[in-house]
Amino acid sequence: MSEDSKQPVTVVISAMVRPSRVQDYEEWQQGINNASAKFDGYLGVDIIRPSHHTHPEYVTILRFADYEALRAWEQSEERGEWLKKAEGMLLAKSWVAKPSGLQVWFNRPDFEGHLPRPAYYKLVIVGMLAVYPLILLVDTAISPFTAGWPHLLRLLLSVTFVSALLTYPVMPTLTRLLDGWLYPHQPDDD
Secondary structure: OOOOHHOEEEEEEEEEEHHHHHHHHHHHHHHHHHHOOOOOOOOEEEEEOOOOOOEEEEEEEEEEOHHEEEEEEOOOHHHHHHHOOOOEEEEEEEEEEEOOOOHHOOOOOOOOOOOHHHHHHHHHHHHHHHHEEEEHHHHHHHOOOOOOHHHHHHHHHHHHHHHHHHHHHHHHHHHOOOOOOOOOOOOOOO
């Protein structure tokens, strides 16, 4: 089993419930959550309930220890039975798996299948290519304004700017530019 498949995975499920079926959905949600909790690798579930009855959208955040544990739950007969019980309760539903940690920077939003995470050394190299110049740039830009500040406060401000810039636009741009190197064996586009 690869190192990638042994990382925690989070699934975010958004469900727009028929207003007349909210109570049924609450009971169903409790049942399916209890069922998923019995599976190996289950780490927990959080439910964000609707803030107003006119927009009954439920968001469920389900966590498993790794992809294989999630897959076992998803392919189980028990889950299939629970999904059948939900028929007629929903107006709309969406499901999104979210990676954990820094892997989010290396996602391919244009690709809906499963791509393996790039090799570890490639992640390190791309990280260095992004972080080092940003640290230099931010430090140079803010140092005239923070010259008299305590070191830890200057560092906090610098880290805040670097983190914000890494998340967007630096890492998405850098991973797009290095796409062929990060993902050399991409599936054919049909």
